[in-house]
Amino acid sequence: MEPMAPELLMALASGTAGAAGQQLWASLRDLVHRPSPVEPTGTPELDALTDAADTAERTARAADLTRTLAERARQDPAFADALGTWQRTPALATVRTTGSGDVHNTVSGGRQQTVIEGRDFNGDITIGG
Template sequence: MDPISASLLTAVATGAGGELGQQLWAALRGLVRRSPTGEPAGSPDPTTGEAELTALSAAPHDVERARALSEALRRRAEQDPLFRTHLTQWQQQAQVLRTGDGDAHNTVSGGNQRGPVVQGRDFSGLNFNVPGQG
């Protein structure tokens, strides 16, 4: 299983994506808190990742805490096939959030630009109020 990126975990922990981010965080919390049998755990187990989840919850922008949670999730997924299956499903659902993973290379060259130039990544719904022809 590929490790879950720290940027994805911090995005979900900080509520990125609004309601979807909150639902993903709640789903991850529920998954981590389940025992290896899939039933709710009676007491915290140090190998579940719950301590790392709680730490990230307390400081959701902390990338080091997110990395620690990612590592704990990876270790648990190696030991528990059912958890790995559910975590993989969670990770696939969470990929709809744009986390800044990946590169964006923006270049404007060749002459004079007249009008707006937008540089960045993952834009949608832009409108520059261009007058209609007519």
């Protein structure tokens, strides 16, 4: 099984991955909540990521969940197979993840120009038509 990127889990949990990401998060949540003969199950870590309040906390909780899912997969072959199948879901390849951290933009000066502020742009930006 390939290790999971915490950034992917953060994107899915925060809803920034769109409708497909929401469906993927729901299917991962269902997988993690299945009864398990081993500990750790990943349920507390998944719930903590869902409830994380800020980027730093989401980053830490996503890393915790990544480690826990890998540990559960090592101990539970059925879970490892199911998680591997989930990781190979074609829609997962379309989820764009962002790096961790916040962006703080400052605009100053006397010129009147167009300013676009944001983070992790994907695609074209058209101004004025």
